[in-house]
Amino acid sequence: MKLRIVVFWVVLCVLSAASIVRSAYSPPKYLGIAPEDEKYYMSSESIKCKDGSKKFSKTQLNDNFCDCPDGTDEPASIVRSAYSPPKYLGIAPEDEKYYMSSESIKCKDGSKKFSKTQLNDNFCDCPDGTDEPGTSACPNGRFYCRNAGHVPLVLYSSRVNDGICDCCDGSDEYDDKVKCPNTCWEAGKVAREKLTRKIATFQEGVAIRKQDVERAIEAIAKDEVELSKLQNEEKTLRGLVQQLKGIIFCVMWYRHTTQEIEESSATSETGTDVGNKVSPDKVTHTTPVNQSDAARVRKEYDESSAKLSKIQSRISSLTQKQKHDFGVDKEFYSFYGQCFESKETKYVYKVCPYKQASQVDGHSTTRLGQWDKFEDSYRVMIFSNGDKCWNGPDRSLKVRLRCGLKNEITDVDEPSRCEYVALLSTPALCVEEKLKELQHKLDLMNKEQPQGHDEL
């Protein structure tokens, strides 16, 4: 309600000012007054605003400060110097109490106090700008625009009356140098639509993510089951292989010694190392094996050890995989072993999470980096220690992640030489909390819609 009035004031003051001569900088007391009005102003020391809202003293007449909402007190007002904002301009609703409570207001940094007449009087009193929320007088000030129909905005006070429309409600430009049309409704509509679309994406993305996470958890469990199964298998298989190895060894030894005995009893040939090393007393413990058994054992051994090494490599790759950081909900599990590609003008960029990233130009490939880690609460992937740049650093790539329905790499860029950045849309970033936040924001925006807007 209050703001309504405020806007009304501005318009009136500005209108009255604009319509009147403004050449002289320091007007004689009665400048700008129509002859028929002169009496009105001269009659007494205390003059009434024509709208009856209040009184003002003669010293306040043409003092370059707007006292009457209707501008009665500033008939000669020079727009440039006299733009006096309504008292409470630029103040956030939650701060209004702070300013209205008493006649003497404290600078928020506690450095000093100022009087209500010093509030928004276009002269900086508080180093932190508390006293000038509605003017550009304080370098540290902040200006609040309500932007009904859109979202409120807090500006650096250096944006106030700088000739550029920043607030969609135009409240930051009130000195009549520019006309800022109120575009909040349109802008708000666009923003709401955009936000609605974003929310839709998030909703869908959250569902996909949920599935992905479930799948990941399943897969991880499966991996674990597989791993423990494999580990057991490996254990047994290792035993078996050991055993078979023992048998083979024995068979070989047996064959060798019998051969040796046979050979030494017949035409003696040169002895082998094995024979020389083995003591003859062990021979009595071994069972004689026939040839086909030996071949079978041999075959079994070969097969088992091959299987063992396969299992071992699978175990190693599973444990390797387990070591990686798949995010809080394992939402990045599906990235493992995947590569995302993006074709920019000249190059193809290939990003393989947990592995490496590269830039491919025809047949030549440049490594942009090895997988390093996640950063910024899983919102950024870092690839570092890529190929060295000539006369520059090692290449590196930073991938920013954002919510999207597909895993898709876009916008590869090199803001600094050999330091690349890219954007990856992925459902993994479609987090429920964020969705709630967005929905809340949309609710707020919808609430801000001015009542009874004719476009509704």
Add this chain to the structure above:
Amino acid sequence: MKTQMRNLSLLLLLLLGCSHLSSVVSWKKDEFRNCNQTPFCKRARNRKPGTCAFVAHNVTLLDGELTAKLLPKENHENPDQDHDQGQSKPLILSLLVYQDGILRLKIDEDPKLDPPKKRFEVPDVILPEFPQKKLWLQKLSKEDDSSVVYLSDGYEAVLRHEPLEVYVREKGGKRRVISLNSHGLFDFEQLKVKKEGEEWEERFRGHTDMRPYGSQSISFDVSFYDADFVYGIPEHASSLALKPTRGPGVEESEPYRLFNLDVFEYIHDSPFGLYGSIPFMISHGKSHGTSGFFWLNSAEMQIDVLGSGWDAESGISLPSSQNRIDTFWMSEAGIVDTFFFVGPGPKDVVSQYTSVTGRPAMPQLFATAYHQCRWNYRDEEDVENVDSKFDEHDIPYDVLWLDIEHTDGKRYFTWDRVLFPHPEEMQRKLAAKGRHMVTIVDPHIKRDESYFLHKEASQKGYYVKDAAGNDFDGWCWPGSSSYLDMVNPEIRSWWAEKFSVENYVGSTPSLLRGLDPQSKRCKAFTLSGFHLFLVAFLYSSVCVDTSSRLIYVVPQLVEVTMPRDALHQGGVEHREVHNAYGYYFHMATSDGLVKRGDGKDRPFVLSRAFFAGSQRYGAVWTGDNTADWDQLRVSVPMILTLGLTGISFSGADVGGFFGNPEPELLVRWYQIGAYYPFFRAHAHHDTKRREPWLFGERNTELIRDAIHMRYMLLPYFYTLFREANTSGVPVARPLWMEFPSDEATFSNDEAFMVGNSLLVQGIYTERVKHTSVYLPGKESWYDLKAGAVYKGGVTHKLEVSEECVPAFQKAGTIIPRKDRFRRSSTQMVNDPYTLVIALNSSQKAEGELYVDDGKSFSFEQGAYIHRRFVFSDGKLTSLNVASNAPGRAQFSSECLIERIILLGHSAGPKTALVEPENKNVEIEMGPLLLKSKRGSGFITIRKPNVPVAGDWTIKIL
């Protein structure tokens, strides 16, 4: 040794790397000629004092000038004998006198004796109106063996016939000011016709210079009297006070070289010549002040500053009562066309010099604000991001720059349409925030038949020719390139046309035409119409003679420039014009921008190459420096030297072009750079990004504060630019210019004055806790941030703060400020002023404020506000100092003064009376800087709201 090894390995790297040449990591001394490798320099330096072979004869007054014949000693008995026998023919000497104490001495070959060709006289440097200041000499007095003429009140010029000598002295007295040939070192090698069997070629690093006219060098000695130091002759990365280059105690004897070259990663403290040349030297001494000497000659020059005692064995005796600095000047070609300036004050000399070569151009207001540059902002998105980040961090800037990569294959005047598909739209977006864009144009034209510029230039025969008469073909960024013959006015005017809105496609949607009519009002206020500002990376930017086409084989470079025997129109050899080539580019480009704006907008062209007179055409930067502390340090004497020699609008790349500055170095650079006349950050494309917000919150804040300081002081800076524009006195001044009799300031180049009110000193060392600052004069000084008072005439040991570099306001001055920070200077136009009055010991102070529309030439018709503020007897008065000539164009401003701060005033007063309004205004205790929490006990007149354009007084009650 070590550096040689390093160079060798770098060379290899270069050969292997085949990337940008500029990536070379260090300056390679071997590739550039020293004096011994330069025959004319070596010959001249080997000559003995007293060997001058000329005698003045036939001295007369003719057309108000003194003229004489210089005859070779052996045959002056018979001036009419056949000269073809001997080496020397008679020369013609003339002495001309101009208003304000300027003597001009010319010596050339006698055209009547039919020399092989006319020697080159540098055209279009001397102001066209200067000859009208010539005084018609009425009387020639003879005195012993000398002829004496009037020079100015108090000074006379003397020509001694034998031994030949020209000097300026105080009238009637014996005290000399400047003399030429007192040591008899004058020599003038005359043009010859080559005879059979003669070998005139010169070779350097595999290149042959045909030298079709033989040796044609000139040399002479110049002495400055009552001089403690000499200064000037840029451009060198060396101290402000020039060190002796020859004489007792000088170890590595190498003269100061003036030869415009692109020197990668130049080293500091070296006499080696860099990108520009101004053969103008200033001497200054405690006892009799300042004098100057200028040699208008654009060939390679070498100048020795001779240490005292260098001439001990010469047997020549000069008046010994006067302190003296001798110098020795050598040039490869041209004529003697020299100017003697009598001073006697430092400002007088600068003013005299710029009355010959021109006053610095008045820049547009935005050009005096902060510039953001990088090689390169790559595409439109990059530009938009950088632009919006400035707003996000509340850091003002006025200009965004695009380096060579914005073009289509380094074809200047074109756009890379992949990276910059919508240049107009991009510029419009910047312009909507009152910001401007600068694009680069280099002088090398890509030899590509489909490139309109090349096609036209080659058809019209506008290129410089090689010795064989073909278009000179050099290698540069675009590959095979040629160079326009800018010495020719016709070609300059053709070039200028290329900047027109029609010709420079993508440079300009006519902004107002493209406007939404409804928001016209808004735009009319915020737009000043953007410009394409051209950086001429003038001359020899990495350009190589390519007779061998081996681009990266560094030894093939002839000092990365055009061969000396290349030919300009009219048979002018490149050797004769070399140092001025970039100057003509600057001139033509600046003219092009004026034409582009229908003569309404002041142009802005930044150049790296320069020559005497460049100040008329724009700004200059000190080239490709490096991100290290020594280079931060040397930037100050480099800028001061440029200022002394006329080029007031100059600056060094903030942050250092090559290399990556540590945040502390970057912050310190911004803190001093904010006081450079030209304030721009720039970086090489191999460096990491270094926009102000990339080094953490604290550093962002420090850099923001530094930039804010500049914006706050813009009214003061702009007033100083106007002072330079009217008087030649530079914005950034050596201390001795303001304190000419304070010897402690003479060789101080750590600190400098911004105008007459501000003293600034950089912090040039990492992590220092304390620094010593000498504050000259008798009056006190007020710290710019905290307002603390310091005694003058004392060296103070100060605690160093990370927040700022030491900066002080001199007591007795008034500085106008604007304390509201906006996105750019454009939005500050209507903001109110603050006056900071620093009272001196007699409670007085004075200051000035100049305001105009900030962009057009209407100030030349008188459309400006110029006020003098005088505080005395407890009363501040605003006086008009603009002329009130009838018919004068008008400029009005509705700006008010919102705050007046009094430093050095006793506390107590509560009100002030404003007249003629007869209103009382409040006085309270306020801060010196609105943002800072410290120091808030200063008398502050609250909201006097007097108009900046009006007459008024404010009396402290």
